[in-house]
Amino acid sequence: MSGTLFGLGIGPGDPDLITLKALKILQKATVIAYPAPDKGDSLARSIVESHLPGNQEEIIIRTPMVAGNTPAHDVYDEYAVVIEDHLEEGRDVAVLCEGDPFFYGSFMYIFERLAHRYDSEIIPGVSSLMACAAQANFPLASRKDILTVLPGPLGEDELERRLADTDAAAIMKVGRHLDKIVRVLKKLDLTEKAIYVEHATMTNTKTLTIAELEKAKAPYFSMILVQKRGEAWV
Ligand SMILES: C[S@@+](CC[C@H](N)C(=O)[O-])C[C@H]1O[C@@H](n2cnc3c(N)ncnc32)[C@H](O)[C@@H]1O
Secondary structure, eight states: OOOOEEEEEOBSSOGGGSOHHHHHHHHHOSEEEEEEOSSSOOHHHHHHGGGOOSOOEEEEEEOOOOOSSOOOHHHHHHHHHHHHHHHHTTOOEEEEESBOTTSSOTHHHHHHHHTTTSOEEEEOOOOHHHHHHHHTTOOOOOTTOOEEEEETTSOHHHHHHHHHTOSEEEEEOOGGGHHHHHHHHHHTTOGGGEEEEESTTSTTOEEEETGGGTTOOOOSSEEEEEETTSSTTO
16 A cells, blocks of 8 residues: 655744644654755754654755746656655655645645645644744734735735735745835835744744844745734724
8 A cells, every 4th residue: 555645734943833733643654755955954854853753764855946936846856756656665755844835835846746646635734924923923814804925026016016905914935025025015104014023933033123124134934924004903
């Protein structure tokens, strides 16, 4: 019998924010796989490191960080074959996904290649959206609020149009798009209705107002939250 492919949401950074279900699967799987940059350590593996039993085979999915909309298809083709070999041999493979697997997660490229042929199970995780709101003490949306999730790489005009047309927003993938996002917030007079969070729930987390952000550089793991009433309960 073939093994099962698990898409394992492991939460936004704090190792305690993994669900019990994900923890049980993590510790039972024969093989774990996780994304890592071209060079350097895997954030996903570091999140679960203290939970690992130490006897598992590990597949490091080295993915180049490329700008734009196209995932590294050849890389996912290659690793899908490696994972498939294990599944064929009856070994369960748990692919670690920072936050939640289906919320902007690269796991979906593995899922796309294998889930129609093997048993697969997705374990939802605490996503960065919820983690950032909690970290910043920033309730996001209530009642009839429309909450919009916006990728930072969007063009400036589209970002402005979408932000103008919502009650609350989470702007993801801030990184090198910080200046553009701050310009749009200023134009819409939203700087005092927004908050910046980096590395939510990790030991190096930081929460700043937009005014405090002047001249700051944002890492990839950062987000800006907006609530137009300022306080969601008002
Ligand atoms: C490829 S997406 C992955 C999202 C992830 N699957 C989730 O459910 O949160 C990466 C983006 O998520 C956001 N992100 C993920 N973890 C974060 C954290 N701990 N603190 C702040 N932002 C985070 C950042 O905006 C980052 O650019």
